[in-house]
Amino acid sequence: METVLSIEDLHKSYPSRWGRPPLVALRGLDLEVPRGSVVGLLGPNGAGKTTTLKAVMGLVRPDSGRIRLLGLEVSDPRARARVGFLPEQPYYELYMTPRKLLHYYGRLSGMSRESIAARTAHLLSLVGLEEAADLPVEKFSKGMLQRVGLAQALLNEPELLILDEPSTGLDPLGKIEVRNLLESFRRSGVTVLLSSHQLSEIEEICDRVAIISEGRNVASGALEELLRSRDEFLVSLASPPREGTEPRLPPAAAWTGDRGGVVVPRQSLEAVLRALLDAGLAVERVGPRRMSLEEFFLERVGREGGG
Amino acid sequence: MSKKFTDLLTVAWGVVQDAVHRKVFYAVLAFTVILIFLVPMLPSAEVGVQLDLAREASLGLVSIMAFILATVMGSTILSGEMRKRTIYNTLSRPVSRKGYFIGKYLGILAVLAVSLIVAYLVILALVGVKFGVFSPGLVKAVFAIFLEAAVLAAVAMLASVHLSPVVCILITGLFYVVCHVKGDFLYRTMTDSGHPAVLRGMAGLAYYLLPNLERLNINETVAHGERVFRVGAVEFLLLLGLAATFVVIFLVLGAFILERKDL
Ligand SMILES: Nc1ncnc2c1ncn2[C@@H]1O[C@H](COP(=O)(O)OP(=O)(O)OP(=O)(O)O)[C@@H](O)[C@H]1O
Ligand SMILES: [Mg+2]
Numbered sequence: 001m002e003t004v005l006s007i008e009d010l011h012k013s014y015p016s017r018w019g020r021p022p023l024v025a026l027r028g029l030d031l032e033v034p035r036g037s038v039v040g041l042l043g044p045n046g047a048g049k050t051t052t053l054k055a056v057m058g059l060v061r062p063d064s065g066r067i068r069l070l071g072l073e074v075s076d077p078r079a080r081a082r083v084g085f086l087p088e089q090p091y092y093e094l095y096m097t098p099r100k101l102l103h104y105y106g107r108l109s110g111m112s113r114e115s116i117a118a119r120t121a122h123l124l125s126l127v128g129l130e131e132a133a134d135l136p137v138e139k140f141s142k143g144m145l146q147r148v149g150l151a152q153a154l155l156n157e158p159e160l161l162i163l164d165e166p167s168t169g170l171d172p173l174g175k176i177e178v179r180n181l182l183e184s185f186r187r188s189g190v191t192v193l194l195s196s197h198q199l200s201e202i203e204e205i206c207d208r209v210a211i212i213s214e215g216r217n218v219a220s221g222a223l224e225e226l227l228r229s230r231d232e233f234l235v236s237l238a239s240p241p242r243e244g245t246e247p248r249l250p251p252a253a254a255w256t257g258d259r260g261g262v263v264v265p266r267q268s269l270e271a272v273l274r275a276l277l278d279a280g281l282a283v284e285r286v287g288p289r290r291m292s293l294e295e296f297f298l299e300r301v302g303r304e305g306g307g
Numbered sequence: 308m309s310k311k312f313t314d315l316l317t318v319a320w321g322v323v324q325d326a327v328h329r330k331v332f333y334a335v336l337a338f339t340v341i342l343i344f345l346v347p348m349l350p351s352a353e354v355g356v357q358l359d360l361a362r363e364a365s366l367g368l369v370s371i372m373a374f375i376l377a378t379v380m381g382s383t384i385l386s387g388e389m390r391k392r393t394i395y396n397t398l399s400r401p402v403s404r405k406g407y408f409i410g411k412y413l414g415i416l417a418v419l420a421v422s423l424i425v426a427y428l429v430i431l432a433l434v435g436v437k438f439g440v441f442s443p444g445l446v447k448a449v450f451a452i453f454l455e456a457a458v459l460a461a462v463a464m465l466a467s468v469h470l471s472p473v474v475c476i477l478i479t480g481l482f483y484v485v486c487h488v489k490g491d492f493l494y495r496t497m498t499d500s501g502h503p504a505v506l507r508g509m510a511g512l513a514y515y516l517l518p519n520l521e522r523l524n525i526n527e528t529v530a531h532g533e534r535v536f537r538v539g540a541v542e543f544l545l546l547l548g549l550a551a552t553f554v555v556i557f558l559v560l561g562a563f564i565l566e567r568k569d570l
Contacts, residue, residue: 059398060569080399083399085399087395091391092393108397
């Protein structure tokens with residue numbers, strides 16, 4: 001599989017003032033983004049997501065490590081010609097209008113006036129800003145600015161889209177629109193790398209995730225595999241046992257919150273099944289347990305933070 | 308046209324657009340024009356001197372306007388883009404930081420040029436109407452003012468890569484003052500054996516490193532009709548060379564530092 005973006009052992013610290021030790025943002029980050037995939041960068045506040053994306057765009061200079069963007073060095077502007085970038089909380093000169101902004105950035109991307117005009121009309125309708133195309137962004141709400149940012153990122157029909165928290169500031173409808181947009185990119189083969197706090201969003205959109213915490217990866221890979229990576233099973237019951245009549249289970253097993261099932265590691269599966277059946281409970285289904293991304297995230301980030 | 312070249316023009320044009328949308332730009336320009344109109348009201352003894360005085364005073368006003376525009380734009384444009392994070396939108400395009408930096412500078416030059424042309428035309432019209440004299444030769448002084456402002460804008464932009472606008476304006480003002488007293492004050496300090504060695508050394512360093520901006524001040528000569536001293540083509544080439552040398556030094560340094568900055 002072709003790799004569109006690869007990051008190896010990236011280190012970055014920001015100098016502090018007055019002789020205090022530098023602030024370490026990244027300590028050995030690795031990331032692979034295969035062509036055609038939608039990769040989610042997840043992590044708590046201050047984990048280093050924005051720093052990573054900025055390093056990819058050449059906006060911050062890493063202390064060490066290697067970044068290859070579309071087979072080129074980050075310092076090579078040609079790489080950026082094929083990338084679209086949405087910065088965190090995008091901001092524009094207040095007197096500018098979306099149309100003027102797209103014209104300006106289109107020129108800097110080397111597009112002709114005609115193709116900018118055509119693309120602008122398409123993008124403004126895509127992000128729902130047709131009405132506001134010629135209003136100064138001064139009058140825009142946070143969500144509208146975010147939409148301008150998205151249009152701006154899509155301007156040059158990028159092969160790789162890098163989005164720093166794309167759905168921040170959007171209303172629920174806007175979030176759904178972004179999700180549909182990303183879905184359509186996936187179908188048309190555009191590669192996407194996005195950072196987000198919205199675990200549910202990532203779970204729905206992304207096929208790969210990289211969880212980072214304190215500047216390091218704590219987990220990365222295909223979402224399906226990660227969430228199924230633990231060898232656990234979920235035993236579902238037809239109906240939960242009445243209070244106080246639950247059979248005694250091996251210590252490794254645990255009741256689910258609604259008592260409608262039992263989570264159990266492979267080695268205890270047989271013992272648990274026997275105990276449940278002996279107690280006269282109807283087992284409806286047994287299958288590999290898929291964690292929610294939230295559970296997985298809490299487990300990984302919590303463990304890292306504790307250790 | 309190559310992409311690098313059109314990038315310069317695009318970024319520069321953005322600076323012009325920006326100036327056009329700022330009230331402070333019109334305010335400075337309008338204020339200068341109003342003051343130029345007030346110049347003929349200066350009290351003066353002899354009628355013959357009045358013309359020269361009026362020309363000199365209005366050129367002086369134009370110098371101040373150019374100083375303000377160059378310093379303020381040079382000090383605020385880059386740091387404003389970094390503070391507002393609009394710089395990310397530009398630099399995530401296939402644009403080099405060098406091109407971005409120089410494009411911004413060229414934009415400042417364009418704004419300066421337009422403002423100076425307006426001021427020049429106003430002076431020409433005023434002197435023509437009031438004294439019945441057509442003085443196109445003033446363009447020489449205006450051009451020298453432009454050269455000085457170009458140097459100041461480059462200094463301010465270099466400073467603004469890492470420093471806040473207020474600090475940049477102070478530094479550029481200091482630069483302006485030191486470069487104007489260079490031939491006189493610094494030279495005397497450097498050569499006066501009565502001063503401590505450290506002071507003399509610093510004065511000497513500044514004397515040799517900094518440009519003599521007083522040379523770019525030909526307001527008086529030109530206002531007096533170049534009767535004493537003619538500013539010829541050779542003199543102009545020298546002035547141009549002086550300004551260009553320092554502009555290139557400051558811009559190269561500024562671009563170099565910007566390349567290495569985390570944004
Ligand atoms: N310009 C800067 N100067 C100094 N420190 C910085 C700078 N930018 C980021 N940091 C520090 O680097 C660390 C990582 O920040 P970063 O913005 O990459 O986190 P993030 O994962 O994007 O967080 P969030 O989810 O809040 O956006 C933080 O500790 C932050 O304080
Ligand atoms: Mg961030």
